[in-house]
Amino acid sequence: MTRPVDLRSDTVTQPTRAMRDAMAAAPLGDDVFGTDPSVNALQEKIAAMLGFEAALFMPTGTQSNLCAVLSHCGRGDEYIVGQQAHCYRWEGGGAAVFGSVQPQPLDHAADGTLPLAQIEAAIKPDDAHFARTRLLALENTLGGKLLPFGYVEAATGLAKSHGLQRHLDGARLFNAATAQAAQAGRHVRDEARRIAQCFDSVSVCFSKGLGAPVGSALCGSRELVARAHRIRKMAGGGMRQAGLLAAAASHALDHHVDRLADDHALAQRLAAGLAGIDGLMVEVPHTNIVFVDLADALKPKSSALIAQLAAEGILATGLYRLRFVTHLDVDAAGVDRAVAAIRRFFQA
Numbered sequence: 365m366t367r368p369v370d371l372r373s374d375t376v377t378q379p380t381r382a383m384r385d386a387m388a389a390a391p392l393g394d395d396v397f398g399t400d401p402s403v404n405a406l407q408e409k410i411a412a413m414l415g416f417e418a419a420l421f422m423p424t425g426t427q428s429n430l431c432a433v434l435s436h437c438g439r440g441d442e443y444i445v446g447q448q449a450h451c452y453r454w455e456g457g458g459a460a461v462f463g464s465v466q467p468q469p470l471d472h473a474a475d476g477t478l479p480l481a482q483i484e485a486a487i488k489p490d491d492a493h494f495a496r497t498r499l500l501a502l503e504n505t506l507g508g509k510l511l512p513f514g515y516v517e518a519a520t521g522l523a524k525s526h527g528l529q530r531h532l533d534g535a536r537l538f539n540a541a542t543a544q545a546a547q548a549g550r551h552v553r554d555e556a557r558r559i560a561q562c563f564d565s566v567s568v569c570f571s572k573g574l575g576a577p578v579g580s581a582l583c584g585s586r587e588l589v590a591r592a593h594r595i596r597k598m599a600g601g602g603m604r605q606a607g608l609l610a611a612a613a614s615h616a617l618d619h620h621v622d623r624l625a626d627d628h629a630l631a632q633r634l635a636a637g638l639a640g641i642d643g644l645m646v647e648v649p650h651t652n653i654v655f656v657d658l659a660d661a662l663k664p665k666s667s668a669l670i671a672q673l674a675a676e677g678i679l680a681t682g683l684y685r686l687r688f689v690t691h692l693d694v695d696a697a698g699v700d701r702a703v704a705a706i707r708r709f710f711q712a
């Protein structure tokens with residue numbers, strides 16, 4: 365059988381030959397002593413790219429968000445966050461469990477934004493009844509959606525005017541920047557920096573669309589990163605010859621940012637291919653994630669579809685809605701195979 369087409373997530377990529385070579389060649393030290401040159405180089409590179417004083421290499425995006433929230437907030441503080449945000453909904457409640465930080469979740473508007481009036485209404489006055497509102501956490505992209513840049517500026521400006529800190533879960537910041545750059549006719553790196561500069565801290569994943577095997581970075585001021593460093597140690601995230609992994613991330617920043625546009629084009633191709641099938645509501649993707657809702661009559665078929673696709677070597681997920689994610693290890697032929705298999709299933 366031909367190679368499987370794995371559309372479950374952009375986390376499934378295998379390191380390329382060139383990335384493995386960069387890893388093998390990386391000079392290593394002990395990052396708990398702060399002496400791993402490859403980790404230090406990566407931290408300096410991502411901080412400079414996004415316009416921050418400092419950055420910290422993290423084993424996962426979850427730990428990066430946790431360290432960020434716990435660096436901004438103490439026991440009895442709260443952070444305002446979206447109901448669908450990864451750092452609220454998909455991280456086991458870590459900020460509450462490990463930090464006694466209360467989330468204040470808000471419903472998203474259809475475009476993924478948190479309405480400004482809702483944010484403002486959720487900011488508590490200084491009163492013994494309330495937790496202290498300290499932080500606004502946004503996510504971009506959110507479920508593959510690009511937050512409009514005007515909104516990002518307005519929401520972070522509002523938070524700042526109320527004395528709140530601002531954190532971005534930018535697991536897919538470079539996908540957001542790629543989409544924004546295409547809209548605005550600008551450069552991806554400039555857009556990544558423009559988005560990042562609206563925030564006091566930004567977490568970026570190297571292990572999603574950028575194609576590295578492991579790792580994230582948390583960027584911020586020297587002071588914030590020093591606090592996060594202590595928390596990362598407590599969380600068990602102090603790694604030793606981590607330069608092996610940092611070298612992969614560094615390679616990804618050098619070679620895999622400009623190609624994200626290819627993943628976005630493939631997502632468009634997939635969405636267009638599925639658009640004509642009866643009973644499928646296909647969301648036009650902004651970036652590399654295609655969501656498909658099934659008409660009520662087709663919903664009972666979704667697990668049979670996932671199973672049939674798997675039998676044909678096409679992997680996808682359908683927890684709530686069907687989800688297809690394009691990445692480094694998917695090509696146009698794979699997308700076309702997926703479209704054909706889905707058509708056959710529904711038109712049989």
Ligand SMILES: *Cc1c(COP(=O)(O)O)cnc(C)c1O
Binds near residue numbers: 426535
């Ligand atoms: C994947 C992801 C994370 C967490 O990353 P892990 O490395 O899997 O812990 C955080 N936020 C968003 C938006 C993500 O997509």
